[in-house]
Each structure stands twice: as C-alpha cells, then as structure tokens.
Amino acid sequence: MTVMQSTTAAPIEQQSPAPADICSAPPRRHPRPEGQDRYTISEVVAFTGLTAHTLRWYERIGLMSHIDRSHTGQRRYTNRDLDWLDFVTKLRLTGMPVADMVRYAELVREGETTYPERRELLEQTRRDVVSRIAELHDTLSVLDRKISFYETGGN
Amino acid sequence: MTVMQSTTAAPIEQQSPAPADICSAPPRRHPRPEGQDRYTISEVVAFTGLTAHTLRWYERIGLMSHIDRSHTGQRRYTNRDLDWLDFVTKLRLTGMPVADMVRYAELVREGETTYPERRELLEQTRRDVVSRIAELHDTLSVLDRKISFYETGGN
DNA sequence: CGCTTGCTTCGAGTGCACTCGAAGGTCATA
DNA sequence: TATGACCTTCGAGTGCACTCGAAGCAAGCG
Structure with missing residues (x-):
C-alpha cells in the first residue's frame, strides 16, 4: 500500500454503490486526520465517500484544479483540496448542476478580478x-x- | 376546445422545456379556481406546470389512481386529484424517488389497513x-x- | 517476485425522471 | 367540414451525474 506517513489506511471497505440521489449528502465515512496535508486518493475516498473514479472525473471536468502529484505521479490531495x-459537496446538495460548479471553479482559477x-x-x-x-x-x-392524521388512527 | 363550464381556458402557453431539476419546485402557473371539480388535462397542465405527457405517465405508473373520465373518455381531474x-410535488422536491411515491399511492389504494x-x-x-x-x-x-468574504473585497 | 495501489485513456453502461413524437382514433364547436 | 383538444399505444430520446471496466503501465512494500 502506498499510504502516507502516520495515517492508518482505510480498511478495504468497498466503494459504495451509491444510488445517486443528487439531493442527499454523501456518507462521509471518516473524519479528516490532523496535521497532515498530503492524502492519497484512497484516503480521500474514505473521507468523502466519493469513488476514485468520481474524484478523477471531477478533476478532468475542471471541478477541481489540478491536484498535486507525488514524484511518481500519484495524486496527493491537500487539506485545501x-x-x-x-x-462542492455542499453545493451539490443544493441541487446546483455540476456545470455551474465548474463555472465557479473557473472563476476561482481566474483570480481576484x-x-x-x-x-x-x-x-x-x-x-x-x-x-x-x-x-x-x-x-x-x-x-x-x-402523520398526525395517521396517529389518531385516521379520525 | 373542450373546456369545462366557466373556466377561461389557459392561453396556449407552450409546455415548458423544464430543465428537470428534481429538487426544485415546478412553476405553478395558475391558481386553482374555486367552485369547480372537473378539470381538463390542459387545465391541470396550467395549474401544475407539469406536461400532459407527464400527467398521463403519472397515471400509467400508478402514481395517481385512475382519473375520472368524461362520457367521451377524456380525463376530468377533481380537486382531490x-x-x-x-x-406528490412536495414529496418530489424532498428528493423522494418516484418508486417510493408509487408505493405510498398503492398503500392509499389498499385502504385503512x-x-x-x-x-x-x-x-x-x-x-x-x-x-x-x-x-x-x-x-x-x-x-x-x-459571500461576506467577497463583500469585503476579499480581505 | 508478486501484490497492491495507483496512473492513463477510452468508451460504454446505468438509473432516474421525464420528454417527445408518431400513428391513428373520437368528439365537439366555429 | 375543418380544426383543435383530447384519447390510445408504442417506443425511442434526453440530460444529468456518475459508474464501471478494460488495457497497459509504473512504483513501493514484504
């Protein structure tokens, strides 16, 4: 396993089948550990409940700016990421379409203007x-x- | 036009393209008139913002019980409908899947038990x-x- | 050395909730 | 008589947000 310093790697824990309900929150399986700023993709999977596929997809479509890489080319997510x-997860559960989030991400990349x-x-x-x-x-x-109708046995 | 008694038929008003955001409310174009209990499908379209296609589909999948018909076989929606x-619209915007609503509709049809x-x-x-x-x-x-960050010009 | 984790690209598949169109029909009103 | 609103059934298409798999390769660990 290519696990970062101190973190105990997330146990296998298969990727969720995720019924894809846009309007509800992801499971968020693990709290984020303290004092660390480089996470492997599998750690991020564990933290966010998103799949590795989805994380790479987010990056591909520009919903995330380019993720830092290790010297071997593996993604290293920062706390900022x-x-x-x-x-993004919060925005997503407001029902905002991904395209709009991408737009916002682009604006962020364009700077203060x-x-x-x-x-x-x-x-x-x-x-x-x-x-x-x-x-x-x-x-x-x-x-x-x-509910109160049913509670009273349906009056 | 086969319009019911007093109601002024909804002007043509093309069916909305409806970007299909599950989590937001439909337009609800018109208030429901008083003292009436038989509405044509086009009136219901005007009241709800749903398309005629969708209304028939709702009926087909059992999300609505069989709608009353005129002597010529046309749908006549009641206030109950x-x-x-x-x-249903309210449930829909909670993100409840249609299948679950159908389940509930079935329970209603099954009676008090x-x-x-x-x-x-x-x-x-x-x-x-x-x-x-x-x-x-x-x-x-x-x-x-x-927002307040952007308000202060991003301190 | 093999296993695991990760990388890339590609393209296809999934599930949901509509959404649309066509074909062929019935009525009622202007 | 023509038009327009409605009916039926059928099946295909759309848009979104993933979701998956495969192929082929590179590193690191035990």
Whole structure:
C-alpha cells in the first residue's frame, strides 16, 4: 500500500454503490486526520465517500484544479483540496448542476478580478437555497398534518 | 376546445422545456379556481406546470389512481386529484424517488389497513426532510461566509 | 517476485425522471 | 367540414451525474 506517513489506511471497505440521489449528502465515512496535508486518493475516498473514479472525473471536468502529484505521479490531495471538496459537496446538495460548479471553479482559477461575479453567483445560489428551505418547511408541515392524521388512527 | 363550464381556458402557453431539476419546485402557473371539480388535462397542465405527457405517465405508473373520465373518455381531474398532485410535488422536491411515491399511492389504494405502514413511510420521509433542511442550513452558513468574504473585497 | 495501489485513456453502461413524437382514433364547436 | 383538444399505444430520446471496466503501465512494500 502506498499510504502516507502516520495515517492508518482505510480498511478495504468497498466503494459504495451509491444510488445517486443528487439531493442527499454523501456518507462521509471518516473524519479528516490532523496535521497532515498530503492524502492519497484512497484516503480521500474514505473521507468523502466519493469513488476514485468520481474524484478523477471531477478533476478532468475542471471541478477541481489540478491536484498535486507525488514524484511518481500519484495524486496527493491537500487539506485545501478537501475543503474545496467539502464545499462542492455542499453545493451539490443544493441541487446546483455540476456545470455551474465548474463555472465557479473557473472563476476561482481566474483570480481576484472575478470576485464580483463569484459573489453574484453565490448570492443567487443563496437565494435558491433559502427558497428550497422554505419549500421543505412547507413539505414538513404537510407531512406533519398527514402523520398526525395517521396517529389518531385516521379520525 | 373542450373546456369545462366557466373556466377561461389557459392561453396556449407552450409546455415548458423544464430543465428537470428534481429538487426544485415546478412553476405553478395558475391558481386553482374555486367552485369547480372537473378539470381538463390542459387545465391541470396550467395549474401544475407539469406536461400532459407527464400527467398521463403519472397515471400509467400508478402514481395517481385512475382519473375520472368524461362520457367521451377524456380525463376530468377533481380537486382531490389536484391535491394529490400537490402532495406528490412536495414529496418530489424532498428528493423522494418516484418508486417510493408509487408505493405510498398503492398503500392509499389498499385502504385503512395500511395506516401504520403509511405513517411509517411518512415519518421516515419526515426525518429525511429534517436532515435535508439541516444540511441546507449548513450550506447557507458556508455561503454566507464566502459571500461576506467577497463583500469585503476579499480581505 | 508478486501484490497492491495507483496512473492513463477510452468508451460504454446505468438509473432516474421525464420528454417527445408518431400513428391513428373520437368528439365537439366555429 | 375543418380544426383543435383530447384519447390510445408504442417506443425511442434526453440530460444529468456518475459508474464501471478494460488495457497497459509504473512504483513501493514484504
């Protein structure tokens, strides 16, 4: 195994079949260890619950900037990368399409000049999230009404 | 046009291209009129924003019980049907797969004996919705942090 | 030395929820 | 009589986000 310094490698733990529900969070199997800044792909798999295939795919489509490599060409993810992955995961569960996230990633890569555009994008996303939360609250109250109906044995 | 009594038929208004974002609400184009209980499919299209194709499909897969027909065999949706459609729409935006909604619809058709199972299903859904709301709040705070960063011109 | 982990590229497959079109039909209204 | 709204069945297509497998190769560990 090509495992980094101190980390105990994730046990085999087969890659999840992942029913691909866009709107729910990934399993997040392991906490991220402290005091480390270079993770192998299999470690990232363990942390995020994404598959190696997906991680490479993210990089390919530009959702992640080029990941650092070891001298032998293997990916070494940094904490920064993991933070980004966390962020992406959050965006993903707002229902934002991957293409939009890629757009945002591009803006980040373009540097400080894109601050206003990035802000605009995030504010739009924020509005979406707020309205989605409202919808879900709505749904919740419908559910509660139905549930209480069933609770009373259906009056 | 085969339009019901008083209702002014929905103007042509082409069927939406609908980018099919599972997790967001449909447009809901028109309010439902009062004092009516038989709607043509095109009216339901106007109320719900779903296409006629989709409405027939919902019926075919058992997501809706058989819709009442006019003497010529045309669908006449009732307010009850519209309520169900509203409910389905709400469930849909929780990310619940159609198959599960069909399951629930079947339980409803099976009658009162399925009350406990229905309740169980709704409570599970409720838990899902609650956790999704929590996730979205989480996302919101991440967004807010980023936005305020951009607001200050990125300190 | 072999096993494991990783790399690359390629392209095909999956699952979901629609979405569309065509063909051929019935009615009712202008 | 023509048009338009609706019906049926059928099957194919779409878009998204993965998801998988295969081929062929390079490193590192025990």
